[in-house]
Amino acid sequence: MTDAAYDALVVGAGHNGLACAAYLARSGRKVLVLEAGEQPGGLAATREFADGFRVSAAAHLLNMLSPELVKDLALERHGLAYAARNLKTVVLPGDGRQLVIDGDRLAGASASDQAAFAEFQRRMRRYAKVLNRFCARPFPRLTERRGRDNWLLAKLAWDVRTLGKADMRELLRIGAINIHDVVEEKFENPLLKAALSMDAVLGSHMGPRSPNTVYAYLHRHLNDAGAGSALVKGGMGALGAAFAAAAEASGAAIRYRQRVTRIDLADCRAAGVTLADGSAIAAPLVVSNADLKSTFRLVGPLNLDAGFVRRVHNFRARGVTAKLHLALDGLPEFPGLDPTDAGSRLLAAATMDGIEGAFNHAKYGECSPEPIMEISIPTVHDDSLAPPGKHVLSAVAQYAPYTLKAGWPAGREAFMRSCLGRLEAISPGIGERVIAAELLTPPDFEARFGVRGGHWHHGEIALDQALFTRPVPGANHYATPVPGLYLCGASTHPGGGLLGLAGRNSAKAILSGEDAS
Amino acid sequence: MTPHDDQMLLDTPFASRVQAACELREWESWKGYASPIAYEDVELEYFAVRNATGVFDLTPMTKYRISGPDAAAFLNRLLTRDVGRIRPGRVGYTVWCNDAGMVLDDGTLFHLSPGDYRLCAQERCLDWLLTSALGLDVTIADETAEVAALAVQGPTSCATLRAMGLDGLEALRPFGLRHYPFDGGELMVSRTGFTGDLGYEVWVAPAHAEALWDALFAAGRDHLIRPMGNAALELARIEAGFIQAGVDFVPAEQVVRHGRARSPFELGLDWLVDFDKGHFSGRSALLKERAQGSRFRFVRLDVEGNKPAAESFILNKRGKTVGHATSAAWCPSAKRNVALASLEMPWGRPEDELYAEIYFSRELRWTRVEARCRIIDGPIWDPPRRRQTPAPDY
Numbered sequence: 001m002t003d004a005a006y007d008a009l010v011v012g013a014g015h016n017g018l019a020c021a022a023y024l025a026r027s028g029r030k031v032l033v034l035e036a037g038e039q040p041g042g043l044a045a046t047r048e049f050a051d052g053f054r055v056s057a058a059a060h061l062l063n064m065l066s067p068e069l070v071k072d073l074a075l076e077r078h079g080l081a082y083a084a085r086n087l088k089t090v091v092l093p094g095d096g097r098q099l100v101i102d103g104d105r106l107a108g109a110s111a112s113d114q115a116a117f118a119e120f121q122r123r124m125r126r127y128a129k130v131l132n133r134f135c136a137r138p139f140p141r142l143t144e145r146r147g148r149d150n151w152l153l154a155k156l157a158w159d160v161r162t163l164g165k166a167d168m169r170e171l172l173r174i175g176a177i178n179i180h181d182v183v184e185e186k187f188e189n190p191l192l193k194a195a196l197s198m199d200a201v202l203g204s205h206m207g208p209r210s211p212n213t214v215y216a217y218l219h220r221h222l223n224d225a226g227a228g229s230a231l232v233k234g235g236m237g238a239l240g241a242a243f244a245a246a247a248e249a250s251g252a253a254i255r256y257r258q259r260v261t262r263i264d265l266a267d268c269r270a271a272g273v274t275l276a277d278g279s280a281i282a283a284p285l286v287v288s289n290a291d292l293k294s295t296f297r298l299v300g301p302l303n304l305d306a307g308f309v310r311r312v313h314n315f316r317a318r319g320v321t322a323k324l325h326l327a328l329d330g331l332p333e334f335p336g337l338d339p340t341d342a343g344s345r346l347l348a349a350a351t352m353d354g355i356e357g358a359f360n361h362a363k364y365g366e367c368s369p370e371p372i373m374e375i376s377i378p379t380v381h382d383d384s385l386a387p388p389g390k391h392v393l394s395a396v397a398q399y400a401p402y403t404l405k406a407g408w409p410a411g412r413e414a415f416m417r418s419c420l421g422r423l424e425a426i427s428p429g430i431g432e433r434v435i436a437a438e439l440l441t442p443p444d445f446e447a448r449f450g451v452r453g454g455h456w457h458h459g460e461i462a463l464d465q466a467l468f469t470r471p472v473p474g475a476n477h478y479a480t481p482v483p484g485l486y487l488c489g490a491s492t493h494p495g496g497g498l499l500g501l502a503g504r505n506s507a508k509a510i511l512s513g514e515d516a517s
Numbered sequence: 518m519t520p521h522d523d524q525m526l527l528d529t530p531f532a533s534r535v536q537a538a539c540e541l542r543e544w545e546s547w548k549g550y551a552s553p554i555a556y557e558d559v560e561l562e563y564f565a566v567r568n569a570t571g572v573f574d575l576t577p578m579t580k581y582r583i584s585g586p587d588a589a590a591f592l593n594r595l596l597t598r599d600v601g602r603i604r605p606g607r608v609g610y611t612v613w614c615n616d617a618g619m620v621l622d623d624g625t626l627f628h629l630s631p632g633d634y635r636l637c638a639q640e641r642c643l644d645w646l647l648t649s650a651l652g653l654d655v656t657i658a659d660e661t662a663e664v665a666a667l668a669v670q671g672p673t674s675c676a677t678l679r680a681m682g683l684d685g686l687e688a689l690r691p692f693g694l695r696h697y698p699f700d701g702g703e704l705m706v707s708r709t710g711f712t713g714d715l716g717y718e719v720w721v722a723p724a725h726a727e728a729l730w731d732a733l734f735a736a737g738r739d740h741l742i743r744p745m746g747n748a749a750l751e752l753a754r755i756e757a758g759f760i761q762a763g764v765d766f767v768p769a770e771q772v773v774r775h776g777r778a779r780s781p782f783e784l785g786l787d788w789l790v791d792f793d794k795g796h797f798s799g800r801s802a803l804l805k806e807r808a809q810g811s812r813f814r815f816v817r818l819d820v821e822g823n824k825p826a827a828e829s830f831i832l833n834k835r836g837k838t839v840g841h842a843t844s845a846a847w848c849p850s851a852k853r854n855v856a857l858a859s860l861e862m863p864w865g866r867p868e869d870e871l872y873a874e875i876y877f878s879r880e881l882r883w884t885r886v887e888a889r890c891r892i893i894d895g896p897i898w899d900p901p902r903r904r905q906t907p908a909p910d911y
Binding site: 268297300301302303304305306307308309310313474481 | 590593594595615616645648649651652653795796798799800801
């Protein structure tokens with residue numbers, strides 16, 4: 001066991017895997033990261049989808065990355081730069097109306113909505129701050145009654161209590177309910193309500209009326225104090241590269257085109273991995289950046305207790321998010337939109353009912369005929385992504401369920417048409433500007449990035465799969481039932497969204513000797 | 518599964534014969550089937566098992582057929598025993614546990630032919646079997662209603678079955694299987710049972726059930742054959758020291774209250790747990806238990822006097838409750854007043870002075886005794902014929 005060349009193997013060079021590798025390497029461990037793909041970052045990737053046109057392959061706006069982590073890993077020194085920060089959000093229903101959200105300011109809404117929005121933002125920021133404190137570290141254990149856990153839980157209770165009577169009551173009231181009911185009682189403007197609902201449902205198999213979408217909203221706004229909605233210079237792949245550089249600077253080695261096909265066990269303990277070419281690498285510690293289901297497929301059900309396999313099987317990770325990429329021969333026009341706002345975060349949605357209606361189709365295995373979209377034209381701020389004078393449009397589009405009744409080869413064309421139809425409504429004539437188009441569906445994300453179910457967050461961000469229950473009991477403290485095997489990906493607390501905290505928390509748990517409960 | 522739409526209690530394929538023989542008409546539900554408590558007289562039925570042949574309809578026993586490429590691997594991960602050691606044509610007694618190492622049920626695994634198994638269980642456990650099959654290429658079918666079975670138990674059981682035409686049966690070793698042509702179909706015999714005596718279980722398709730009953734009773738007339746109900750079987754199994762799910766332990770899936778389930782170690786089944794065979798459900802928890810110690814000890818007690826210690830508290834010499842009896846009976850052949858009991862650790866050591874608190878009524882007067890208990894080390898009823906091959910002729 002001890003003659004292994006490495007102390008730890010990290011399966012997957014996603015940003016969490018790299019963060020984990022960096023912290024493990026800093027502690028003096030010899031760490032090797034094994035990545036199946038050709039570049040670091042996992043879903044934080046930049047992709048050339050047409051000659052000379054590049055775009056962030058999955059998430060295209062960075063709004064959650066922990067500022068603490070940026071500083072700690074010196075990501076800016078390792079190449080992370082922003083092409084734009086604190087982007088405005090513009091809601092475009094496609095009928096000439098619009099609403100602009102710029103920080104706490106609204107343009108296009110009533111004075112009472114403006115006041116209510118400022119109050120809403122204040123509260124949400126306070127709640128996110130409390131939540132953030134518990135995302136920046138492994139969640140304390142509830143049942144073992146260890147001193148430091150009791151201390152942290154007491155602090156959580158204290159943080160909630162010291163919100164003050166009004167804010168605490170409001171948190172307890174709305175914490176587990178749906179975003180629809182909350183914004184419906186606070187605001188008048190349908191575009192504002194739609195925009196806030198979208199923040200709660202993007203990336204999730206949920207609609208505005210789904211329970212605990214308020215929690216999903218809070219999760220998305222964990223790090224609002226950071227760069228706001230930001231565009232990474234060079235696309236999201238540059239973020240992956242910065243994490244890789246940070247990991248290597250800490251002493252970790254990274255190998256690409258190394259697909260792990262099995263996590264090897266010896267005497268029921270993790271002992272290394274086997275690669276696609278049949279070669280094996282031994283190490284006493286294996287840390288998986290892969291999602292929960294993929295990780296335990298690599299272990300094999302026969303090496304796990306059946307009840308645990310059932311929990312992994314039941315972990316909700318059905319992707320509904322597709323990604324539309326367009327290469328455009330010029331900047332599209334959006335009637336009513338100030339041309340200087342074309343580089344903003346554009347939301348194609350009109351009402352909460354419209355979003356709920358779009359979600360209804362996903363429940364029954366169909367794509368939404370009227371998808372909702374979060375659109376970004378990064379080339380407004382970053383000319384490195386397209387040839388001169390040309391632009392790329394990147395849109396996160398929902399709902400496109402992983403399991404499609406009609407099957408994906410047929411569904412792809414239809415969903416692409418639905419997305420282009422919706423775009424045409426908010427930007428008439430855009431269709432004629434399209435040089436090349438690409439739609440990445442949940443099965444594509446599964447195939448390209450190895451995420452089972454194609455879920456960007458590796459699994460739903462919902463209260464039953466969050467905090468001390470993420471991803472599932474038995475693997476909720478980064479340690480797993482297999483001694484020596486740890487998780488560090490978005491499946492673990494605090495989850496996905498390009499936070500980077502899961503990787504750091506995992507390293508902390510490993511270094512403090514956590515085992516599965 | 519057979520639907521219960523038409524009748525509350527289902528009939529087994531032997532129902533016409535069982536109903537005709539059941540003079541007392543005392544029935545109870547066994548997993549939804551009408552099952553006789555006693556046919557004529559519990560004592561006579563019990564003594565038939567010990568001195569002649571008792572026949573018990575065990576069709577309601579839950580039976581799962583398990584096959585497919587991963588069947589052996591599936592079973593090895595499900596059960597605490599090394600399934601690789603149960604060769605084709607052999608049967609093994611086993612338990613299975615949940616992740617926490619708590620016993621879900623006990624039963625017997627029949628290795629019918631290479632890669633084809635039947636798991637006989639007291640409880641229904643299809644959900645757990647399907648859970649255990651996630652990610653594996655294995656087929657699981659509930660064949661409880663598709664297989665009719667009779668237990669033929671007692672010293673003259675072998676002679677009876679041979680008289681029925683099962684030539685060479687005496688050569689069958691304990692926990693072995695044999696197939697015979699019967700009534701135009703096939704009959705399977707296993708040398709297994711729940712009485713701790715020489716005995717067999719006979720398995721046929723339901724269409725041949727009545728023919729089997731008739732042939733068996735015709736062949737056994739001179740061997741003093743007699744049908745037996747649940748009460749006589751209960752007496753025989755306590756005398757044999759066998760535990761029963763739902764009586765001596767609560768199956769872990771049915772436990773509601775924290776701490777009421779039991780591990781194999783806590784049921785005295787250490788010998789069924791094989792840590793060297795690779796992973797199985799509950800292994801990690803059981804390793805931990807082995808290292809840290811169990812909470813309970815399961816013991817067989819010889820209770821002074823002749824009053825069964827049913828549902829009795831077990832006390833230490835200071836009168837403190839240290840456990841309770843789960844099953845108890847005066848055992849006529851062993852001539853001992855036996856109780857099976859679950860005791861809190863560390864009680865149940867050879868030097869412990871233990872008492873059973875027994876309440877009994879004689880003509881409406883209740884009496885309480887504290888009867889001294891001695892731990893029985895080794896079997897209670899274990900006649901040599903149980904193991905002898907060839908099986909002795911009586």
